[in-house]
Amino acid sequence: MPAKNDFHGVIAPVLTPFGDDGNPDAVRFLAHAKWLLADGCTGLAPFGTTGEANSLGLQERMDLLEALAAGGVDPTLLMPGTGLCALSDTVKLTKHAVDLGCGGAMILPPFYYKAVDDDGLFAYYADLIERVGDDRLKIYLYHIPPVAVVGISVELVGRLIEAYPDTVVGLKDSSGDWSNTKALLDAYPGFTVFPGSEIFLLEGLRNGGAGCITATGNVNARMIRSLYDDWQSDRADSLQEEITNLRTTIQARPMIPMLKAIVAHYRNDSGWARLRPPFLPLDAGEAKAGIDELAEQYGFELKAA
């Protein structure tokens, strides 16, 4: 298990369930979070892209995070996403996470305005850190240009580490571009870098990476964890091939609806398949086809809760 404030291993961006009223369902959310930790996750990142975080309101995020802490999830294992477009609201969510004792916060760059440069992004993170004004704050930068469009350059990471070495401690690299992850690992030894997919888990570990923060951790943490634990063993490459194949099959369909369909199916709980607009559930036939493929090709099933 990770030391306090020092994330390593397999971290799942927790799926966010919704009730039939369309509001987030804290009961299912807590149960899933606890199961993920039991299934092999070494930490949790509520409110990542996979968690439909950007479809959740400010108060909804704070309520859900409090439900995890109140429900007995160790907050030092939590790295919630707290990055919004607006500096002031990012400050609010980040303070809230720090005050709850969260081990870290995963923070997107402000992603609405596209014509911004590294100086502007540096000023944003610097203002954020000054306004939160709390030594307990540990920031994991969230680089996901395929979705956020606005990214965090290798150079900007270096400037932030230099200015705030005790606060800017890590990064999740969801660029899908191994050369970017490798450049970060090479440039900043000691900085905690998580590839955003288990496809790069082994290559990452061999180059000083910290593990992975991955959507499919919601359904396949145990297998991914076994590679994390045994990455120096003889079976590492074949394990990597296996988890890569499984991931590739899952992401052949829209990732978030597919993951929710898997949970709904194996938990026998159709409510889990709900998404909040602009996302819509997979149609039933498509969901079944995906679940059947995983079972037939890999013997995949979701382990008992």
Added chain:
Amino acid sequence: MPAKNDFHGVIAPVLTPFGDDGNPDAVRFLAHAKWLLADGCTGLAPFGTTGEANSLGLQERMDLLEALAAGGVDPTLLMPGTGLCALSDTVKLTKHAVDLGCGGAMILPPFYYKAVDDDGLFAYYADLIERVGDDRLKIYLYHIPPVAVVGISVELVGRLIEAYPDTVVGLKDSSGDWSNTKALLDAYPGFTVFPGSEIFLLEGLRNGGAGCITATGNVNARMIRSLYDDWQSDRADSLQEEITNLRTTIQARPMIPMLKAIVAHYRNDSGWARLRPPFLPLDAGEAKAGIDELAEQYGFELKAA
């Protein structure tokens, strides 16, 4: 002036000033809004892209909007931007605007997730309308793909008009693509379409457009309004050329910092030049060069407040 709940003419997306503490400055904001209406604006769109809306927090937007209403700005002339990524918070801001008596709300599509289709966006707007649940709600869709990336297709507009004819009443087209504006005007007569730039004002009016909602309305509303008022006169084409040239010169530099530099200069109020990260002010030399160019080439100056 526009009839109640029926926007036409020249609408400025009001610049948002910040105090030296980095927080929005409601006093300067109100003064600027009143001056814009005196300078020729027929309506105001607080919290557009130009207003750094996506850098403002939920509570900050509500406080600023209340400051306008409390300060004597007729709320029926206001079309605030209320669209965020998260449905629940968009509902909150939109309800707040309706309850204040705003004539409309300008609503972005949810812009974080990129892999969404028209069905998902339709579900988002439909859920929003049902959750606000108020006949007074008048939505102006906000199509700005160069920034939001997620856009609103001509077909989606048609589906929304058909489903909610009394609620989805207009659109701001900031695509910068006249063929898209023309397609909307041709497809949906009676639907209120505003080009997002005065460059398309005359062409828009000749094709049934409603006027324009334009960033440069913050500094040049009087001249743009004169074209709106005289678009059927002999001088319309030369007026269009003049305002197009002025706009082109302003947007040769980063638009929002340049507009704030102009206001700061002519109001002799350096505080107006502040922006919130990720935006930064123009450096002083660049700002002066832009202001000088406008004065020398067009005799431009900001009219007295």
